[in-house]
Amino acid sequence: MTEKSKVYFTDFRCPSWRENLPQKLARLIMTAGFGDMDLEGKYVAIKMHFGEPGNLAYLRPNWAKVVVDLVKDQGGKPYLTDCNTLYVGGRKNALEHIESAYLNGFNPYNTGCHILIADGLKGNDEVEVAVEGGEYVRSAKIGRAIMDADVFLSLTHFKGHEQTGMGGTMKNIGMGCGSRAGKMEMHSSGKPFVKQDRCVGCRACAKICAHGAPLFGGDGKAAIDESKCVGCARCLAICPKDAILSRNDEAPGILNRKIAEYTKAVVDGRPCFHISLVMDVSPNCDCHGENDVPLVPNVGMFASFDPVALDQACADAVMAQPALAGSVLFDPECACHEGDHFKRSHPDTDWQICLEHAEKLGLGRRAYELTEI
Template identity: 40%
Template sequence: MRPRVFFTNFRANPKKNLLEKLRTLYLRAEFDKVFDESDRVAVKMHWGEKGNTSFIPVPFVRTILDEVKKSSQNVFVTDTNTLYTGERKNAIENIRTAAHNGFTLESLGTPIIVADGLIGTDSVEVEINKDYIKRAKIAGSIFHSTGMVVISHFKGHMLFSFGGAIKNLGMGCATSAGKQVLHSDVKPSVDPESCKGDSICIRHCPVKCISLGEDKKAYIDQSRCIGCGECIVVCPHRAIPENWKTASEPLQCKTAEYALAAVSNKQGKVIYFNFLMNITADCDCCDWSDNRLAPDIGILASKDPVAIDAASIYLFNKAPISPLSVMEKHQGAVDKLKALRPKIDYTILLRHAEYIGLGSRNFELIEIN
């Protein structure tokens, strides 16, 4: 049987607001039958960097939490520390950033825990023996939870082409050491003709492997680069191009395998929400948010992470392109993600996730309005 993906659009009226539609979605997906009072439920999400404004708003998250707590009171909201520089590279800064963006115990009614501890070392090795990953380094609080709610903001991404449930699971549940394993094949380089020598990439590099040469052009020391991709994102001149060649495939395949490791001890106890709103070209890890690529589409719910991501892409491709966005020049594109980042084959992530048994791309879409 094809995995079911439930969908409600963002239309609302005086009789039913969006939060009420979200509650209906929760019940129609039969998520109220997933957890019981003995479960420790991790709610995995991304609360955004400081300066980012496109992350999922607090009221939507609070609504889901209130429904989960009808089954179990042992619920916590969580994310992990980052590999790149920014405001979330340790638990102290991470929780401060969450609060800055409105995510607190008071606003959520639920504690916030950074899943891999103070400095990203709270780790459990999970044996999966797949093609790329034999043992995955999963954040301790994720591993020790007995159930999980994965709340993902669907958007573009500079390394994967899109970010959704699989990326939220795979990259988002890895410890810092695990993230280094995932990124190890990504080695960007600078286009000297486009480089302006303004040192923005140097200031943002977490391992200080970028320097200016005598010609005032940036150079990346490949032997020290950890492949986090932050330099690609912060360069305003596009001088560090997304030219992955062979790097993209192992990155995506490893991430799918880490996603499998994150849920391997929670069979039947994981539910997924994808929010197709504020769909920007780049990740919520950026400390800015560009104009949205398409109008707000809706909310999806499923028990299958591959199906919910495949359905999200399907709905995004059906949506009109927003004017005054970076997608404006791609009017009429059949595959918007491919038009946005033509050098990245995002289907690798979905195909490998399906191949290893994480889920199925062959979904049944059930609209609830």
């Protein structure tokens, strides 16, 4: 019989004045075994998503403070962290990323600790990490401040995702911890390209490129020589007009497998613990500057040392919920895949591929034992 991983769960009910939701989350985390971790004097990275400005589904800083306080209680040195985005938005470099986090309430006064953008100012402060057993990624490009941590924690807003079907713990870790070059490796089977109507011919891309990939035509506008490009994504970060873009053309199945391999690179070889809140289950990622009606009612809070079992338990809990009236699940084009809320909202994706590949890599088990507190 396959051994099952332990996942702990509690709902959002607080019928008594004796305990509020932050206290209930703390009790869940400690019951799940967090108190047994050796954090004394250790740097502890807490990976989460600060939310794109305009999005109101992201996890509020109140939840982060619960985790920060527990780390401090055990003598650890916590910091909140994430990597810069590949797309153009409010978190494409460290300055704008931190400003966006502050706008959404993530400041030291609210959370009790500082923010470190893991891949640096322009998204190129990375560490190459070997992926044992990787089929698609041999060496993952991970933000340096994440790999410098002694202990790694993840705090995830569990939701849908337009490219992977489900945005859970492994999406938070695998995609979220990749540097800009790492994100491009996961999203793209090719190299970046130049959107000609945005290019002003400033040649900033040529100055930053160590391989001579940017070429310039008679009109002075840039193009990328793919035979020379190594996919480092530095030109994406330096372009003042956001004219250089990733193709984002990787098939969803391969993207999910790459995310699993990047997750393995992050968690291998050090103590890790994972928390996932199944609430405001929006159909799309918190990287959107907006959020739609949740797919299902709020479910509860989950915690585990096993990221695979945690994602499976959260997914099962979502599937057991009724579709929320007014959500995208009631749109005519979402009538297929009855019972699978994620595939109904994004029919071209299959969220289970990530879990299957992660289990194959030895990241964890899909079989779990759920303990409710």
